[in-house]
Amino acid sequence: xxxxxxxxxxxxxxxxxxxxxxxxxxxxxxxxxxxxxxxxxxxxxxxxxxxxxxxxxxxxxxxxxxxxxxxxxxxxxxxxxxxxxxxxxxxxxxxxxxxxxxxxxxxxxxxxxxxxxxxxxxxxxxxxxxxxxxxxxxxxxxxxxxxxxxxxxxxxxxxxxxxxxxxxxxxxxxxxxxxxxxxxxxxxxxxxxxxxxxxxxxxxxxxxxxxxxxxxxxxxxxxxxxxxxxxxxxxxxxxxxxxxxxxxxx
Numbered sequence: 001x002x003x004x005x006x007x008x009x010x011x012x013x014x015x016x017x018x019x020x021x022x023x024x025x026x027x028x029x030x031x032x033x034x035x036x037x038x039x040x041x042x043x044x045x046x047x048x049x050x051x052x053x054x055x056x057x058x059x060x061x062x063x064x065x066x067x068x069x070x071x072x073x074x075x076x077x078x079x080x081x082x083x084x085x086x087x088x089x090x091x092x093x094x095x096x097x098x099x100x101x102x103x104x105x106x107x108x109x110x111x112x113x114x115x116x117x118x119x120x121x122x123x124x125x126x127x128x129x130x131x132x133x134x135x136x137x138x139x140x141x142x143x144x145x146x147x148x149x150x151x152x153x154x155x156x157x158x159x160x161x162x163x164x165x166x167x168x169x170x171x172x173x174x175x176x177x178x179x180x181x182x183x184x185x186x187x188x189x190x191x192x193x194x195x196x197x198x199x200x201x202x203x204x205x206x207x208x209x210x211x212x213x214x215x216x217x218x219x220x221x222x223x224x225x226x227x228x229x230x231x232x233x234x235x236x237x238x239x240x241x242x243x244x245x246x247x248x249x250x
Contacts, residue, residue: 010068011031037071039054039113040055040203041117042054042055042120043123044124046123046124046128047124053119055115056073056077056113058077096203104199105132105134105163105198106132106200108121108136108137108201110138110202111178111204114204114205114248115203116203117201117248118203133198134156134161135198137182138165138168139168140170141172142169143167143172166185167182168181179209180212180216184216187220188224199245199246200217200245204250205249206250209249210247217236221235
């Protein structure tokens with residue numbers, strides 16, 4: 001109940017709701033430091049020397065009669081200027097990386113800003129001339145405003161650095177379509193890629209998207225191999241054990 005109450009509320013909302021009036025010092029003493037925000041690097045050093053690109057969605061919304069904004073995202077989008085300095089740190093993800101064998105095919109599922117590491121993956125594979133095929137599933141609400149890196153993906157399709165691209169714009173039609181629906185629509189091809197040794201990557205929302213994608217993959221395996229749901233679930237678990245199903249979710 002407490003978690004539900006605080007959803008969408010910030011400290012000021014809580015103070016106003018409970019009619020609490022602390023002194024400035026009492027308020028400052030009761031607050032923790034702002035936690036760091038993590039962003040996936042969206043570029044390859046081989047393609048952009050001495051640069052690290054980020055994919056940032058500025059969070060802006062209104063609740064309880066006040067306009068609010070994401071602390072880090074709007075700081076990056078609205079506040080800092082060219083040549084300003086920002087404190088950063090790097091955190092390595094030892095497992096969420098390209099296959100060591102450059103001939104391995106990869107399937108990348110990255111809706112929204114979850115597409116960031118896959119831009120880096122495709123750039124890296126282009127620079128190293130990796131022979132493995134690259135298939136991207138991307139989703140966002142609207143085609144006209146939310147097709148992140150559209151020209152780069154279309155260019156990749158044209159020059160062969162991106163083998164396949166499937167997109168899902170959830171609000172461009174009456175029925176909402178998400179990346180897991182596109183996966184199911186390409187069921188046979190997805191299963192064939194997995195059977196041929198492809199590595200499967202998922203990046204983005206942990207709460208719903210990641211579990212929906214995993215459920216879709218289990219359904220794909222069950223359908224295309226005509227096995228029980230239990231065996232299909234075990235198949236996907238084995239992909240994870242083999243580090244051929246990798247997630248970077250938040």
